[in-house]
Amino acid sequence: MQTFSALSRGQFLERLESEEYDLLVIGGGITGAGIALDAVSRGLKVALVEKKDFSWGTSSRSTKLIHGGLRYLKQFEIALVREVGLERAIVYNNARHIVRPEKMLLPIVRNGSLGKNMSSLGLWVYDYLAGVKKEERRRMLTKEQTADSEPLLRQDILKGGGMYFEYRSDDARLTIENIKTAFSKGANCLNYVEATQFIIDDNDRICGARLLDNQSGREMVVKAKVVINATGPWVDQLRKKEKGGVQGKRLHLTKGVHVVVPKNRLPLKQSAYFDVEADERMVFAIPRGNVTYIGTTDTNYKGETSRPVATYEDVKYILSATNAMFPGQDLDITDVISTWAGLRPLIHEDGKDPSELSRKDEIFIGDNGLISIAGGKLTGYRKMAERTVDEALRSLRNTNPTGYKDIKPCSTEKVQLNGNFETEEELEKFIIDRTGEVKQIQLTGSEVAALVFKYGKDTDIIIERAFALYPMIQDPTKRIAAAEIWYSINHEMSSNLCDYFIRRTGRLYFERNSILNTYDWVGERMANIFGWNQKELENHIKEFEFELDDVVSFKSEEKVSVA
Numbered sequence: 252m253q254t255f256s257a258l259s260r261g262q263f264l265e266r267l268e269s270e271e272y273d274l275l276v277i278g279g280g281i282t283g284a285g286i287a288l289d290a291v292s293r294g295l296k297v298a299l300v301e302k303k304d305f306s307w308g309t310s311s312r313s314t315k316l317i318h319g320g321l322r323y324l325k326q327f328e329i330a331l332v333r334e335v336g337l338e339r340a341i342v343y344n345n346a347r348h349i350v351r352p353e354k355m356l357l358p359i360v361r362n363g364s365l366g367k368n369m370s371s372l373g374l375w376v377y378d379y380l381a382g383v384k385k386e387e388r389r390r391m392l393t394k395e396q397t398a399d400s401e402p403l404l405r406q407d408i409l410k411g412g413g414m415y416f417e418y419r420s421d422d423a424r425l426t427i428e429n430i431k432t433a434f435s436k437g438a439n440c441l442n443y444v445e446a447t448q449f450i451i452d453d454n455d456r457i458c459g460a461r462l463l464d465n466q467s468g469r470e471m472v473v474k475a476k477v478v479i480n481a482t483g484p485w486v487d488q489l490r491k492k493e494k495g496g497v498q499g500k501r502l503h504l505t506k507g508v509h510v511v512v513p514k515n516r517l518p519l520k521q522s523a524y525f526d527v528e529a530d531e532r533m534v535f536a537i538p539r540g541n542v543t544y545i546g547t548t549d550t551n552y553k554g555e556t557s558r559p560v561a562t563y564e565d566v567k568y569i570l571s572a573t574n575a576m577f578p579g580q581d582l583d584i585t586d587v588i589s590t591w592a593g594l595r596p597l598i599h600e601d602g603k604d605p606s607e608l609s610r611k612d613e614i615f616i617g618d619n620g621l622i623s624i625a626g627g628k629l630t631g632y633r634k635m636a637e638r639t640v641d642e643a644l645r646s647l648r649n650t651n652p653t654g655y656k657d658i659k660p661c662s663t664e665k666v667q668l669n670g671n672f673e674t675e676e677e678l679e680k681f682i683i684d685r686t687g688e689v690k691q692i693q694l695t696g697s698e699v700a701a702l703v704f705k706y707g708k709d710t711d712i713i714i715e716r717a718f719a720l721y722p723m724i725q726d727p728t729k730r731i732a733a734a735e736i737w738y739s740i741n742h743e744m745s746s747n748l749c750d751y752f753i754r755r756t757g758r759l760y761f762e763r764n765s766i767l768n769t770y771d772w773v774g775e776r777m778a779n780i781f782g783w784n785q786k787e788l789e790n791h792i793k794e795f796e797f798e799l800d801d802v803v804s805f806k807s808e809e810k811v812s813v814a
């Protein structure tokens with residue numbers, strides 16, 4: 252069986268040009284990935300193109316929670332909270348290797364946004380709407396119990412707390428697993444291919460798109476009966492290319508920033524969701540491996556969409572909110588290892604501030620038949636996909652009333668994503684079994700677990716590769732890294748260091764310091780596999796070094812503001 256390999260890109264491109272598709276999905280974030288999987292699972296012929304790497308947009312820059320959005324209850328978005336709340340368990344069941352249950356502490360503080368009774372009621376409603384299992388329902392805590400759960404919390408204003416259930420994930424990996432699953436069912440998914448223009452037929456309907464291969468610069472055409480615009484923050488840019496342009500509702504972009512600090516500078520016992528003293532917002536602090544990440548901000552954004560960055564002001568805001576809630580830590584700008592910034596593709600509502608804008612998704616149909624989907628949450632991607640594919644089917648059946656009779660209804664509730672385990676027991680047993688088998692290549696149990704929570708059952712492919720590289724590569728850490736690099740190219744369409752370090756492994760954000768000494772070596776391994784010459788290797792390294800600096804670019808602003 253053909254794998255989802257960057258080395259097979261030429262063949263995938265050939266297929267793109269030579270075949271006609273029922274559906275062309277533009278945009279390889281979680282929304283487009285979910286749509287591709289839904290459509291191909293129903294039996295439609297699907298192509299997906301992404302102008303940069305899969306999940307390069309917002310879908311690698313979120314808070315990485317599969318959550319119901321507790322704060323939307325305050326805005327009475329009951330239907331939204333119910334839908335995404337219910338989705339949590341489905342996404343967990345379908346991808347438990349990358350969607351992990353996470354206890355969340357909601358401290359109740361003096362002059363906080365919610366008092367004890369409101370917090371208790373709010374959390375109860377939250378659980379009720381999401382149909383949470385009895386053993387996972389919220390538990391209200393006394394002041395002492397709350398302080399016990401998280402001793403770093405500020406004590407003088409603490410009144411109690413609520414402990415409730417959410418799920419932690421990895422947005423970029425959730426996206427790639429959706430894409431890989433869609434690929435395994437027959438969808439043709441390509442990164443670094445940009446839709447530049449629509450092709451219009453005699454009936455004034457979109458029947459395909461002009462594409463640009465951003466790796467070779469080659470232009471081509473793809474034929475498709477229906478085209479879906481799932482380009483997140485770029486939805487309106489693409490709508491403008493259609494007759495009539497952006498009519499009616501339009502996008503409203505807001506920026507959200509996260510900062511990463513070493514775990515020993517904010518050694519939380521567990522995740523927390525707490526009030527920001529300076530305004531009415533709330534932020535998350537989430538331990539992950541050797542770091543804790545904190546966010547997010549929510550500010551109007553009118554800048555360059557291709558490079559949102561965390562500013563000095565954004566970082567200061569998050570650090571002072573954190574220091575106000577965990578005063579003993581006294582976090583400073585020098586503690587920040589890295590940051591990321593993402594753009595929320597929300598629907599504009601007159602007179603509303605960023606945090607007041609609804610997170611609901613909406614579908615727009617253009618004059619030439621372009622189906623655009625905007626708004627929404629990572630958590631709700633599956634339902635968004637279902638609604639969008641239903642709309643696409645209506646369009647297909649309108650133009651061909653006798654066709655598409657055998658197309659099945661949405662089935663993704665039961666579609667296991669690539670690498671998944673059916674049960675927790677199966678997952679645990681897999682880790683134990685593999686730990687026993689990998690002693691010869693000097694992998695520890697926790698290293699095996701780290702692989703499993705990234706790649707699921709595909710860990711076996713990486714382990715097999717690591718055995719093949721033994722004893723050629725003596726250093727066990729390098730050996731497993733070499734196997735991961737090989738896997739990301741041959742099974743996940745990684746084309747360069749940025750794909751590997753940012754979106755396949757998350758290492759730029761969460762392990763920036765440790766990769767400073769290894770990225771050259773990673774570049775050389777990639778050069779060997781792709782056959783890059785010295786100049787090409789240098790260009791790839793430079794491109795990655797730009798990203799390495801970008802995640803700490805707020806530090807240079809600090810110097811400017813001090814001077």
Ligand SMILES: Cc1cc2nc3c(=O)[nH]c(=O)nc-3n(C[C@H](O)[C@H](O)[C@H](O)COP(=O)(O)OP(=O)(O)OC[C@H]3O[C@@H](n4cnc5c(N)ncnc54)[C@H](O)[C@@H]3O)c2cc1C
Pocket residue numbers: 277278279280281282283300301302303304305306307308309310311312313314315316317318444445446447481482483484485489505506507508547592593594595596626627628629630631
């Ligand atoms: C700071 C922040 C925190 C968040 N936290 C959470 C959270 O914890 N939980 C949650 O459920 N949701 C969260 N969200 C929301 C969630 O991340 C987004 O709703 C979701 O990622 C949007 O995905 P998307 O696929 O629509 O857009 P994107 O991920 O941006 O994907 C769109 C893609 O389209 C591509 N594209 C654009 N133009 C073209 C073209 N012409 N041709 C080809 N490709 C093109 C882009 O390169 C991009 O990769 C958060 C959002 C932000 C900003």
